[in-house]
Amino acid sequence: MATQKDSYEELVKGFWKENPVFIQLLGLCPALAVTNSAINALAMGIATTFVLVGSSFLVSLLRSLIPKQVRITTFIVIIATFVTVADFTLQALAPLVHKELGAFIALIVVNCLILGRQEAFASRNKLGPALSDAFGMSFGFTVALFMLGSIREILGSGSMFGISLFGPSFEPWVIMILPPGGFLTLGVLLMIFAWMKKRREEMDASTSTMERAA
Amino acid sequence: MSGELTIQNLVWIFVAASVVNNFTLSYFLGLCPFLGVSGRIDTALRMGMANIFVMLVTSICAWFLNSFVLPHAPYLRLISFIVVIASTVQFVEMAIKKLSPDLFKALGIFLPLITTNCAILGLALFQTNRAYGFVEGIVFALGAGVGVTLALVLMAGVREENELASVPEVLRGAAMSFLIAGILSLAFMGFAGLFSGSA
Numbered sequence: 001m002a003t004q005k006d007s008y009e010e011l012v013k014g015f016w017k018e019n020p021v022f023i024q025l026l027g028l029c030p031a032l033a034v035t036n037s038a039i040n041a042l043a044m045g046i047a048t049t050f051v052l053v054g055s056s057f058l059v060s061l062l063r064s065l066i067p068k069q070v071r072i073t074t075f076i077v078i079i080a081t082f083v084t085v086a087d088f089t090l091q092a093l094a095p096l097v098h099k100e101l102g103a104f105i106a107l108i109v110v111n112c113l114i115l116g117r118q119e120a121f122a123s124r125n126k127l128g129p130a131l132s133d134a135f136g137m138s139f140g141f142t143v144a145l146f147m148l149g150s151i152r153e154i155l156g157s158g159s160m161f162g163i164s165l166f167g168p169s170f171e172p173w174v175i176m177i178l179p180p181g182g183f184l185t186l187g188v189l190l191m192i193f194a195w196m197k198k199r200r201e202e203m204d205a206s207t208s209t210m211e212r213a214a
Numbered sequence: 215m216s217g218e219l220t221i222q223n224l225v226w227i228f229v230a231a232s233v234v235n236n237f238t239l240s241y242f243l244g245l246c247p248f249l250g251v252s253g254r255i256d257t258a259l260r261m262g263m264a265n266i267f268v269m270l271v272t273s274i275c276a277w278f279l280n281s282f283v284l285p286h287a288p289y290l291r292l293i294s295f296i297v298v299i300a301s302t303v304q305f306v307e308m309a310i311k312k313l314s315p316d317l318f319k320a321l322g323i324f325l326p327l328i329t330t331n332c333a334i335l336g337l338a339l340f341q342t343n344r345a346y347g348f349v350e351g352i353v354f355a356l357g358a359g360v361g362v363t364l365a366l367v368l369m370a371g372v373r374e375e376n377e378l379a380s381v382p383e384v385l386r387g388a389a390m391s392f393l394i395a396g397i398l399s400l401a402f403m404g405f406a407g408l409f410s411g412s413a
Contacts, residue, residue, distance in 0.1 A: 025249070025388055029332045033242040073297070080293040088289070103339040106292055110332040112246060179240040180399040187392030194384040 010129050014136030020113045021144035027113035032182035034104050041149025043097045045142025047086045052114050054082040056122040056134035063123045075118045083108045152176045224353045231357030237333050238365040239399040244333030258370035262363025268328045272299050273355035276338035277348050295338050
């Protein structure tokens with residue numbers, strides 16, 4: 001029972017409390033580079049999920065066989081293998097998306113989120129928790145990417161998944177799908193999250209003082 | 215090949231890599247060090263120098279792998295890039311430590327850290343995609359390195375000033391850094407106009 005609850009906690013923590021992009025600020029390069037449309041963001045999220053879950057699976061299985069001194073190198077080789085598979089698969093199944101994402105699929109190798117999870121979690125835990133941690137983290141990553149991608153696509157081209165939302169009278173805010181838009185959107189999102197957190201803390205503080213007064 | 219080897223062509227590659235398609239501000243490569251070590255100008259400058267250096271080494275490694283090893287086994291591209299670049303940088307680091315302790319001190323901890331930076335692997339991959347030759351690759355690496363240094367130093371300058379300003383509490387930290395980076399990136403967009411002129 002206890003292990004089940006632990007697995008569940010490992011699964012949900014990546015979604016919000018330790019969200020890789022918004023809270024830990026990991027894996028930012030792909031998070032900003034490919035989120036100029038919702039579909040690209042989703043494809044990137046799925047590819048990262050595949051790589052993260054696959055390498056967590058292998059690393060967790062092999063964790064007692066990997067010598068401590070060369071563990072980082074081993075992790076990188078494992079990750080690079082999965083990325084190569086993802087790269088070729090995407091090239092075969094969705095050549096258009098692959099062309100859009102370009103070198104960024106290959107750059108999943110150096111996504112600090114993936115190496116970080118191997119080092120901090122998969123290499124120290126059994127298969128079950130390692131897998132749920134990997135799923136949770138990649139789900140959080142995909143959601144964050146999708147959020148950024150949708151906001152930028154709606155504002156920057158007035159469409160969602162390529163379907164026009166506002167009709168021809170909409171004047172697109174082109175800067176949002178260009179590089180500066182990525183920085184600005186993430187900055188504003190982080191600001192909103194900080195504001196929400198601050199408000200929640202203030203509300204907690206005021207209720208606790210009220211309780212004390214009562 | 216992306217054109218014949220003329221001075222004009224090389225200058226164009228350099229300008230394109232350093233300002234028009236700045237690695238940090240328009241390709242979002244190497245954001246972790248960009249946000250991590252851009253607190254002070256002198257650290258930023260050293261980080262940039264180390265970056266230029268590793269990029270040059272990477273470019274030579276990638277050219278070598280592309281011309282002699284990878285035609286036989288293209289599916290090993292990623293793995294061999296990473297392993298070869300990381301180990302070469304380690305060797306070069308040892309050599310510098312022995313030959314020129316001053317330079318080693320100046321680059322410091324940044325040298326090994328840079329190896330796992332996405333800008334480095336990105337450089338190798340872009341160079342491969344565009345089929346640059348040896349000289350073009352080196353010029354491309356120099357341009358990219360100068361571009362990253364420029365972005366780092368500019369960012370550090372703005373952030374040093376920003377320390378003294380009174381920023382709203384919710385904006386402090388990462389959010390403010392991203393907004394500054396967004397504005398810098400906006401400024402670099404201005405260089406995009408160079409494209410139509412020379413391309």
